[in-house]
Amino acid sequence: MSDNIVEIDNLSFGYKGRLLHKGINMSFPRGKVVAIMGGSGSGKTTLLRLIGGQLKPTHGKVLVDGKVVHEQDRHGLYLLRRKMGMLFQFGALFTDLSVYENVAFPIREHTDLPETIIRDLVMMKLNAVGLRGARNLMPTELSGGMARRVALARAVALDPEIVMYDEPFTGLDPISMSVTCNLIKKLNDALGATSIVVTHDVKEAFAIADYVYIVANGVVEAEGTPDGLRQSTEPFVHQFVHGDVDGPVPFHYSAPDYRKDMLRGHDA
């Protein structure tokens, strides 16, 4: 059994003729929290979809538990996905099901457990995210932070070996952010799972991650432990970690000369 539960090997992925990833290599050791960071539009979420087999790589491969994801047939892919849990950016709760039924959904779909055991499992998961009392609410009655915690309970309902988080901190107030941050770390330790956290929130990611990859321009620009990256003098890493306006990453999207553009009038 390899020490890495997920490995990304020389992966390239293109969409509509544009190459989003150009030869990415990453490895995710068992039991660790690994953060994938990068600016908006750098293809971080796409990486999660490639790991989950929702997209196929143009070149290279993704290995999950030693198996090449894109070579699996539907049955094989679904078996791999049974080992994964994914927290979507805005929760992606089923709006026609209550909080309780949302968490029970994967258990009902994949097991024939009696109702009493399903109830115990759902209660345990909801208790872990602090929302046992909200079990009868509908998703529309939840705040953004609560919805994400319910989604987290659903993602770990079947005790997956890999938990993927897609921008878990976006749009949360500071308290919900800390709660989510602690939950990810706590659940990772409790489940013994590997966590892959896609985010651009440096503070939170560095607080919980064991290892960090920073993706930019389709390649891994930097990688290392949070402490190592914090102390890096490499200009890009410094700009990213400290959020500097000036640096290798330009503020402006590529555009013609400002003066010429303004003088051109309406024909631009």
Added chain:
Amino acid sequence: MLNAIAGKLRGIGHRIIDRLWRLGAAVRFFGYTLIYSGESFRRLHLTIREIYFTGVMSLVIILVSAFFVGMVLALQGYNTLQKYGSSEAIGVLVALSLVRELGPVVTALLFAGRAGTAITAEIGLMKTTEQLSAMEMMAVSPIARVVAPRFWAGVISMPLLAALFSMVGILGGYLVAVPLIGVDHGAFWSQMQANVDFQADIVNGVIKSAVFGVACTMIALFEGFDAPPTAEGVSRATTRTVVNSSLAVLGLDFVLTSFMIS
């Protein structure tokens, strides 16, 4: 000049190829829906729930429309028939018009507007809010869990709704023809009984509505599943559901009628 013409031709070509791709995708989607139907039959409660949402919830609009259509048919029919002194045939006219044509066709058009749009919007929004992706990532096929139950619910509901449409329409026609206009009660029913054939009229009407059920539900499901995950994308998909379903129903009606009559 030549460049402009070439550009236009290229544009037309692209559009045709896009349409063909979509048609191919729709056929594949239909195939997958049939393949995954077995899984959805095992969870029959899902299909029953959808029959409630698509069939039962459409009852009010279908029955009210049927009542008025029946009444208008009787009024119009009587107006013409009495010129030839055969106003007793009003029952036959109302029944045949409803059972053969108006029942299946108007039901399908109303179904597309009421249930079809609801299906497209619901699935489109499920896609936009990543609920379908979440299902996929939980190793649950959205086609088996979401699409197939709705498909079978539509296919089962449509003939039943069309039958109810015809029944209530005939009742509406009766109320106008007999108590209001004064056509003989016995003649109304006996002529209808003598001239409506079970095989040629009623069974053919049921076949039509079943085919319309497949077409309307499939179009609504595919448009929702294929909708771009944006507010505009879902709204356009919903519009396309109504337009495409209506055209499909009218086109299929002509094809089916020509086979049934010949």
